[in-house]
Amino acid sequence: MRILLTGVNGQVGWELQRTLAPLGEVIAADRSRLDLADTAGIRRAVDAIAPDLIVNPAAYTAVDKAETEPDLAHAINAAAPGELALAAAARGIPLVHFSTDYVFDGKQSVAYTEADAPNPLGVYGATKLAGERAVARAGAPHLILRASWVYSLRGRNFLLTMQRLLRERETLAVVDDQFGAPTWSRLIAEATALVVARWLERLEPTATSGIYHLSCGGRTSWHGFTAAIRAQLADTDAELARLTAIPTSGYPTPAARPANSQLDCDKLAETFGVRLPDWETALALCLNQDFQQSTQ
Ligand SMILES: NC(=O)c1ccc[n+]([C@@H]2O[C@H](COP(=O)([O-])OP(=O)(O)OC[C@H]3O[C@@H](n4cnc5c(N)ncnc54)[C@H](OP(=O)(O)O)[C@@H]3O)[C@@H](O)[C@H]2O)c1
Numbered sequence: 001m002r003i004l005l006t007g008v009n010g011q012v013g014w015e016l017q018r019t020l021a022p023l024g025e026v027i028a029a030d031r032s033r034l035d036l037a038d039t040a041g042i043r044r045a046v047d048a049i050a051p052d053l054i055v056n057p058a059a060y061t062a063v064d065k066a067e068t069e070p071d072l073a074h075a076i077n078a079a080a081p082g083e084l085a086l087a088a089a090a091r092g093i094p095l096v097h098f099s100t101d102y103v104f105d106g107k108q109s110v111a112y113t114e115a116d117a118p119n120p121l122g123v124y125g126a127t128k129l130a131g132e133r134a135v136a137r138a139g140a141p142h143l144i145l146r147a148s149w150v151y152s153l154r155g156r157n158f159l160l161t162m163q164r165l166l167r168e169r170e171t172l173a174v175v176d177d178q179f180g181a182p183t184w185s186r187l188i189a190e191a192t193a194l195v196v197a198r199w200l201e202r203l204e205p206t207a208t209s210g211i212y213h214l215s216c217g218g219r220t221s222w223h224g225f226t227a228a229i230r231a232q233l234a235d236t237d238a239e240l241a242r243l244t245a246i247p248t249s250g251y252p253t254p255a256a257r258p259a260n261s262q263l264d265c266d267k268l269a270e271t272f273g274v275r276l277p278d279w280e281t282a283l284a285l286c287l288n289q290d291f292q293q294s295t296q
Helices: 011-019 039-049 070-091 123-138 158-168 185-202 222-234 266-272 279-295
Strands: 002-005 025-028 053-056 095-100 142-147 171-175 210-213 242-246
Touching: 002 011, 002 039, 011 025, 011 185, 039 070, 053 070, 053 185, 070 095, 070 123, 095 123, 123 142, 123 210, 142 185, 158 171, 158 222, 171 222, 185 266, 185 279, 210 266, 222 242, 222 279
Parallel strands: 002 025, 002 053, 053 095, 095 142, 142 210, 171 242
Antiparallel strands: none
């Protein structure tokens, strides 16, 4: 199986390049090979690669910047996935696409299921929702996997930023009234490989096409997540910033964020037999692996 993979230098794409390798030949299409902002060139690039499966974790993920670059965000997050899905439909091949908890407004008090109505608060969420709808419309067998609060050990993300700030600052104020489940990109990629194998081998890909929530279990706030990161660092670092909790209003951002981002992942578990661990277990797994690497 030839697997066309986008976003290979991103948090999820980097890991997918490794976890999809046992399923086939992964053709790593970075921006230089497949520029998703160039909607007109996508079909040509896909045909030249001639894949049997397309996996698309690439996205315009700068949530605040998207407010001032709506056209570019729309091209990458909405038009491009639609075009990839049309190319997949024309070739008769399946597509796996990634989306986000930010399609919801966060006003619900319990975890969101796939049946709950989206209502994005900002440009990023709106363009990702448009991408989901374009993928679903195109007619190819598809999985749309919605993740939340993704972090990893490389690139720019909340975990690495907080590790740095905890070491640099004396005090650190972090938002304590937005709730969700931090999710390690490696676990998303491992679950995706398992899901894809089961989807294509054992299930009817068209009948099981649709949206699935894929995030770690449990829930915390950004402050709670930072406290857990701090606790892991406390073993090795003597001086760490003191943490304080602030409301969202104390940290204004150009794009509004949902207050509740928690995703109910039962549908994925029931269909594919795959469920990610709770966020605290995932963080321990992620940081313990980092510790082993650094001591080798
Ligand atoms: N990050 C989160 O907290 C989060 C939360 C929920 C859902 N998600 C979703 O999960 C998926 C993976 O997110 P992530 O955190 O892995 O994203 P990421 O680390 O920001 O990586 C995004 C990737 O997309 C690529 N990309 C951007 N513009 C492109 C273009 N014009 N042409 C080709 N490639 C382009 C980037 O390429 P370069 O390396 O060249 O810039 C990068 O490799 C996305 O669909 C995202 O919406 C993310």
